[in-house]
Amino acid sequence: xxxxxxxxxxxxxxxxxxxxxxxxxxxxxxxxxxxxxxxxxxxxxxxxxxxxxxxxxxxxxxxxxxxxxxxxxxxxxxxxxxxxxxxxxxxxxxxxxxxx
Ligand SMILES: [Zn+2]
Numbered sequence: 266x267x268x269x270x271x272x273x274x275x276x277x278x279x280x281x282x283x284x285x286x287x288x289x290x291x292x293x294x295x296x297x298x299x300x301x302x303x304x305x306x307x308x309x310x311x312x313x314x315x316x317x318x319x320x321x322x323x324x325x326x327x328x329x330x331x332x333x334x335x336x337x338x339x340x341x342x343x344x345x346x347x348x349x350x351x352x353x354x355x356x357x358x359x360x361x362x363x364x365x
Contacts, residue, residue: 285345288363289326291355293333297363298355300326300337304345311340319343326355 285308287300302308308322318340326335335355342348350357 285341286360287337287339288358288360289335289337289352289355290358290362291328291331291333291335293354294328294331296328296330297358298326298328298335299363300324308341308345317342318348320345328355 283304285302285304287302289298289300290296291298302322302324304320307324308320311318311321320341320343321339322341323338324336326337327333328335333354336353338351339347340349
């Protein structure tokens with residue numbers, strides 16, 4: 266085993282697999298916000314077997330321009346696909362709209 270093998274593990278590490286990106290637009294000032302949700306830290310497991318959602322997050326995002334409070338409430342299935350989402354104080358936008 267050479268140096269090459271040693272470093273291979275570092276560079277092939279899937280660093281961003283643990284992150285879910287959410288894009289929002291503040292309804293007060295129109296600021297576009299990217300929210301990084303860490304699966305292991307921000308997103309909570311749903312323990313109720315009867316529910317479709319496997320994971321959920323309820324979080325308040327503060328707009329960095331006008332300090333408006335945006336409340337997000339998102340539910341995910343086992344594969345972290347969004348199955349329902351609600352928002353107060355802003356709206357969800359697509360990644361393309363955020364990058365415009
Ligand atoms: Zn704002």
